[in-house]
Amino acid sequence: MEREPYFFLSYARRDDRGSAFVRRFYDDLLAELGRLGADCSGQQPFLDIERIGLGMDWESALGSEIGHCRALVALCSPAYVNSPYCGKEWAAFESRLLRYREQTDIEVPALIPVLWVPLHNAMPPEISKYQYFEPPMGQEYLEQGLMGLLRSAPGGRAYRAVLELVAKRVHHVADLFRLPRAHGLDLGTVRSPFEGREPTGPGRRTTGHVRVFIAAGVTDPLPTGRQRHEYYGPSPLDWTPYHPPIHPTVAYRAQRVIIDEGCTSSLEVVDRGLGEKLDEAMHNNQTSVLLVDAWAARDSQYRAPLSDYDRQNHPVTGVLVPCHETDEESVDEKLWTDLQQVFRRNWMRRNDPYDPLFQVQVERQRFESRLARMVVVAQNRLMEQAVPRRLPAGPSAPPMPGLNVPYTPPPSSDDPTEPPGRTPPQKDQDDEL
The missing domain is CATH 3.40.50 (Rossmann fold)
Structure with a gap:
């Protein structure tokens, strides 16, 4: 049926x-x-x-x-x-x-x-x-x-x-x-019938594009030290850190949060070109979010590009590391000590309430609220330092009508059909071209 x-x-x-x-x-x-x-x-x-x-x-x-x-x-x-x-x-x-x-x-x-x-x-x-x-x-x-x-x-x-x-x-x-x-x-x-209907409050709605980069394991082979297959799929985009398979993938959850913040998004897997891509995103006035699997961050595939990120300055990029609170494998302190070695510079600002762009051990019930705040803060910082885009050079604009032409009083009209004060139509220069 x-x-x-x-x-x-x-x-x-x-x-x-x-x-x-x-x-x-x-x-x-x-x-x-x-x-x-x-x-x-x-x-x-x-x-x-x-x-x-x-x-x-x-x-x-x-x-x-x-x-x-x-x-x-x-x-x-x-x-x-x-x-x-x-x-x-x-x-x-x-x-x-x-x-x-x-x-x-x-x-x-x-x-x-x-x-x-x-x-x-x-x-x-x-x-x-x-x-x-x-x-x-x-x-x-x-x-x-x-x-x-x-x-x-x-x-x-x-x-x-x-x-x-x-x-x-x-x-x-x-x-x-x-x-x-x-x-x-x-x-x-399908088009929403509500577009532009309801303001969300002063300064609440943002616009822009968020590039989401995922560093996560797959089922074959599992990340080093990991025993639980159900958190992974054939692609890093299938990663489901929160009690799978009941809850959707982290990519799905992130995209829905970003959409609800008024932004568009794209999904990519972290690779060795991460630093260049983050620089490119900022050059294009875009923000970025890294969703990191603490287990996968141990492996060389991700460890090197994430460590490179940590050594550079990316002021409009957020990092969020989910952790399922009942996953007994993830309570091992060594896992988080290893992650600290990957993010040496940023580790000191983890979970800072005043600087929400580096969040670790984020539980399921806090994922959406922390990611939403991360997106909004990154967007606001981007607006503060966005690079203006100069328009291509072109011909000079024509003069504004009336600004360089001496004013002459309208001629009087004996035509009773003309309303008072109306100037009879006159041929201008554009009509002669």
């Missing part, structure tokens, strides 16, 4: 870095659906950190799930409206609703907005045309959003009221309707 997720939970990663509120709501929604008699076991709902595994193409996986799910629950917030991929998920699912309406003349309420964090301005019309509030949800929900209710009273009456109504809507549409599927959906071709 072809997979049809009971629902797809769409949310902005910036809203939930390390706080686990999204996961709590997802689990509570599953429990409430079970209480209503829904059987989701055969068509497991989609939560990206749970369903995108080791070595998967995350963009294709998202497209497939959006193209087949029965309902979409969108956790709306300023970050959601400003996330390009949240907008793509919304638009792709909405297109399936429109196709169903064209085929059957039936409006299916399967796109379910939830006010996660109140927006600074009015709800965008693309969202407000769908019902996101009912009186039983209460005024507290409108004022605080569902994440606010979870923070203040996770088991309280106000939170439960919203949860029950959302679950009833999901249960109704998922069991009653079958939307047309979108096979081979390419989210890269």
